[in-house]
Amino acid sequence: MKHDVRSTWGTSALLTAISSCVLASGGSGAEPAATSEPNGVILAEFIYESAPFPSCHASTIAEVDGDLVAAWFGGTRERHPDVGIWLARKPKGADRWTTPVEVANGVHEDERYPTWNPVLFQPRGGPLMLFYKVGPTPRDWWGMVMTSSDGGQTWSEAKRLPEGILGPVKNKPVQLPSGDILSPTSTEHEGWRVHFERSTDGGKTWKATPPVNDPAVIRAIQPSILQHGDGRLQAVGRTKSSGVFQIWSTDNGQTWGEMTTTGLPNPSAGTDAVTLADGRHLLVYNHAPEGRSPLNVAVSSDGKTWNAALVLEDQPESEFSYPAVIQTSDGLIHITYTWKRQRIKHVVIDPAHLKSVPIREGRWPADQADESAEEPPDAEYRTVVEGRADKILAPLALADDGQRKRVRDLIADQYVALSKLHDDRDARVTAAKGPYGAESRDAAMAEAKITIAAIEQQIDFAAFRLHRTFTARLAAELSPDQVNQIKDGMTYGVVPITFRRYQELLPQLTEEQKAVVLANLLEAREYAMDAGSSEKKHWWFNKYKGRINNYLSSEGYDLKQAESQLSQSNKQDANN
Numbered sequence: 001m002k003h004d005v006r007s008t009w010g011t012s013a014l015l016t017a018i019s020s021c022v023l024a025s026g027g028s029g030a031e032p033a034a035t036s037e038p039n040g041v042i043l044a045e046f047i048y049e050s051a052p053f054p055s056c057h058a059s060t061i062a063e064v065d066g067d068l069v070a071a072w073f074g075g076t077r078e079r080h081p082d083v084g085i086w087l088a089r090k091p092k093g094a095d096r097w098t099t100p101v102e103v104a105n106g107v108h109e110d111e112r113y114p115t116w117n118p119v120l121f122q123p124r125g126g127p128l129m130l131f132y133k134v135g136p137t138p139r140d141w142w143g144m145v146m147t148s149s150d151g152g153q154t155w156s157e158a159k160r161l162p163e164g165i166l167g168p169v170k171n172k173p174v175q176l177p178s179g180d181i182l183s184p185t186s187t188e189h190e191g192w193r194v195h196f197e198r199s200t201d202g203g204k205t206w207k208a209t210p211p212v213n214d215p216a217v218i219r220a221i222q223p224s225i226l227q228h229g230d231g232r233l234q235a236v237g238r239t240k241s242s243g244v245f246q247i248w249s250t251d252n253g254q255t256w257g258e259m260t261t262t263g264l265p266n267p268s269a270g271t272d273a274v275t276l277a278d279g280r281h282l283l284v285y286n287h288a289p290e291g292r293s294p295l296n297v298a299v300s301s302d303g304k305t306w307n308a309a310l311v312l313e314d315q316p317e318s319e320f321s322y323p324a325v326i327q328t329s330d331g332l333i334h335i336t337y338t339w340k341r342q343r344i345k346h347v348v349i350d351p352a353h354l355k356s357v358p359i360r361e362g363r364w365p366a367d368q369a370d371e372s373a374e375e376p377p378d379a380e381y382r383t384v385v386e387g388r389a390d391k392i393l394a395p396l397a398l399a400d401d402g403q404r405k406r407v408r409d410l411i412a413d414q415y416v417a418l419s420k421l422h423d424d425r426d427a428r429v430t431a432a433k434g435p436y437g438a439e440s441r442d443a444a445m446a447e448a449k450i451t452i453a454a455i456e457q458q459i460d461f462a463a464f465r466l467h468r469t470f471t472a473r474l475a476a477e478l479s480p481d482q483v484n485q486i487k488d489g490m491t492y493g494v495v496p497i498t499f500r501r502y503q504e505l506l507p508q509l510t511e512e513q514k515a516v517v518l519a520n521l522l523e524a525r526e527y528a529m530d531a532g533s534s535e536k537k538h539w540w541f542n543k544y545k546g547r548i549n550n551y552l553s554s555e556g557y558d559l560k561q562a563e564s565q566l567s568q569s570n571k572q573d574a575n576n
Helices: 377-394 401-433 441-477 481-491 492-505 511-530 534-554 559-575
Strands: 030-031 041-047 055-064 069-075 085-090 101-104 116-119 126-135 142-147 181-187 193-199 220-227 233-239 245-249 272-275 281-285 295-300 308-311 320-327 332-341 342-349
Touching: 030 342, 055 101, 055 332, 055 342, 069 116, 069 126, 069 332, 085 116, 085 126, 085 534, 101 126, 193 233, 220 245, 281 320, 281 332, 295 320, 308 332, 377 401, 377 481, 401 441, 401 481, 401 492, 441 481, 441 511, 441 559, 481 511, 492 511, 492 534, 492 559, 511 534, 534 559
Parallel strands: 055 116, 055 320, 193 220, 220 272
Antiparallel strands: 030 041, 041 342, 055 069, 069 085, 085 101, 116 126, 126 142, 181 193, 181 220, 220 233, 233 245, 272 281, 281 295, 295 308, 320 332, 332 342
């Protein structure tokens, strides 16, 4: 089923409608990618060209109000007491990073220790957080945290975390829909063991889980957390000699299942992963049993089957390691990593153009040119949605042809992504229903209902992430009024038409009552934009019109009477 942008309904209803790439190592400054096709890479650059330290490692990256902030540890060499935490910023719209500055060191009780593994994290509604470690070795280090209220320009005094709490050991925490912050971490003093730390108060206090793995079976550290949208979390990360590990939770990280391996190799080197707005999961890691080259990017739709997407670096006897990855509010993917222990590299990827092919039996595809893990988009449907996007854009009369094409492609890409998402849902729901025999029909249907509910929740979560990224990318290109015009175009003007109708029906509405009516219509529009059919779009607007009518009735309005009076008035006008 294609995401419907062509069908119509009346006045009270809605009119709706790989190849692998090796990035060249070496050089200085930005390494511009000629195009975002076919691999999605749009920028590769070094964060700095020279610095007052010879060695660096373990970078981290975060977004704060559109600005990028990156940090790493740098000094004479890893474990040297002069190793500190260094930081640079790339303000929104800037073409280069600020000069690195040291923001933390390991001075403790008149002695200086090395610092380790900074982790930047921007929670919702709180200051930017910088976690790091201090201590002579990973076996006996301790956790520190500091905060910034101005996007990393200035920092609070560093505080030591409580005994038994380390903070994220390498990779970023995640903030769950509940607001809880879940921090992935691990210890090395009693074997390599993974655990998680949870804060329910924005990072003021923390509670740690017990270790979730037996190091006698799998020695694992440095997890990353992936979110599957239905209460399920997946952690993946580094092992001593077992490849990339995985472990799952079905209760938002309160408890965890048995740790297993993914079938992907790992040379005992750091990894990182992120769940993308379109529902895919992206993993950055060294796809090799030994050595820290190449550095690879893989993607998965379910966290279980991984496809090869990119080779970021591949140079024998060199080190490209310890990646960090985020997706920013404009939908782009940002990866930082250690480049030969000499510099920190930053790569930007457009996930809309990220192609992938299957990884079979743990082997990275040697030639991906003729293999595609994803079917090419329906050319006819793409033509339809591009035509629809042109019509939506027409009232804006954008003078800049480049801007007009970018926005048109954003709209068309959103329709295509939603179509794929709803097709996936329909296929999975159909499979979940299955054929039922007479004897097992009731039990099977009950089980299917639970499965289908979980599928719907997962698809809703993926649609929410798509919507958030789409609207953020629109906002980066257009003014707020223009973004509203796009949203109305994608829902065929139902909001202004219906709002005007309510005002005609009830001219005595107060400004406060009008604001309530409009707020409900605007909320309905956000959901209707993502619906997979005209019927579902219709359903969303009717649902919110029901809420509006109930509200107006509670305010003392008789809608049936008002409708009758308006109808009589219109008839009289017609007869005059």
